[in-house]
Amino acid sequence: MLLQMEEATAHAGEHSTGSGQEDEKPAKTLVDWALEILSTADPDEKARLGDLAASLWLCGDIPLPYDPSRPAHAPPDRPARSDDVRLLPPSRGPKLGKGGSAQSRLAMLHSLAHTESWAVDLSWDIVARFGAPMRMPREFFDDFARVAQDEGRHYTVLSARLRELGSHYGALPAHDGLWDSAMRTSHSLLARLAVEHCVHEARGLDVLPTTISRFRAGGDEQTAKILEDVIYPEEITHCAAGVRWFRYLCLRSRHDDPIARSVPHPVPDCSQLPGDGSPDAKAVQRVGDELTSEKQDVENEQTSKVVQGVNGKMAQEVEDRFAK
Structure with missing residues (x-):
């Protein structure tokens, strides 16, 4: 993890070198990271990047939540999502049951992993969509970076548990009702x-x-x-x-x-x-x-x-x- 953070710190730095001269580049802000995460389709990579971004932000290696001197980039209307997860309307989603059978418990676990995966996107979307326009204080970014980091960890442990039980995230269809609420x-x-x-x-x-x-x-x-x-x-x-x-x-x-x-x-x-x-x-x-x-x-x-x-x-x- 230390090596990973050192590499990412270099990635988030302010300068690069070319032709023997140092060319200034704008520092990568937390909102920049949020937009990158929202544009990442693979849920495991999304969670990994979110954990990294939150860690860098909370230890001070990302200098700014956003750069007021640069034009703002709107987050996507819909974040990138893996095609491996088949989405259905909420009314047609799989029945979860009450956990009385192994099949029912797998469906419940899959639904929980899916919810946590969407929660990662929701947390980074609130950072990217509202933080700068609302001129929110630094503590706002602290809170939702932590929330996003937690949600990514929740998704990771639940998807790992699915694999331990012989299944995987994407084995069952799901719905995106949470994102419908986000857009509304x-x-x-x-x-x-x-x-x-x-x-x-x-x-x-x-x-x-x-x-x-x-x-x-x-x-x-x-x-x-x-x-x-x-x-x-x-x-x-x-x-x-x-x-x-x-x-x-x-x-x-x-x-x-x-x-x-x-x-x-x-x-x-x-x-x-x-x-x-x-x-x-x-x-x-x-x-x-x-x-x-x-x-x-x-x-x-x-x-x-x-x-x-x-x-x-x-x-x-x-x-x-x-x-x-």
Whole structure:
């Protein structure tokens, strides 16, 4: 890993030499890495590059999140994906069952690996699509680089587990419903955080304990332990990151400097949330009410309870109001 990071650091450097002279090149920013990862089709390579980019960023070897002096490059409407995974509409996806058979457990495991693979793209897309236009502070890039790194590791361990069980990622068809939600919220970071993190990630936290129980009841303790000891605790922090930056955007005044402003930690008072009467503002207000009523800190292990109110009856309203 050290050699890999040294090579990548050289790749991310600012200068190259040619004809005996040193020609300046712009440093590779985190957004540059994000765009490269989104353009990588192979899921294993995508996860590897994501792990490398996050490591370089978090240890300071990538100097800038983005370069304001260079024209921004929009991320792709759809990231590169492997042709080895056959995609179907969500309504035609394979039935997972309840884990009572080996076939059902393989289908569940394949679905989890597929979700984590898409989560890698979602994490880098939020960096590339919103970080620079919204002038988000460095901590935003820190959080989502970590999230992307975790999601890549989750995909890697789950796909390895599929191979251990005699299968592989791509052995079953899947759907890209998560990316459909991403495209419906591509116009707004607030919408993206609300739908992907306060709804979809929270739903995932709510159902994962049942999934763990089904693997355990079926005799697959190894998969159950991966989900219980590695993936579940880290997914809680991902949900926390989404709620944290959702609150940040709600509290950020239009006249504040978003680069200098620190991320707020107290649960916001509903009076501080947008209230201009628009559908988006009303949806934000409703979500804010739900978060405030819980009276809990989203940075601790109770995050899934904080956002639980967004699930159920709130989920459809949030999606309908934000994803237009």
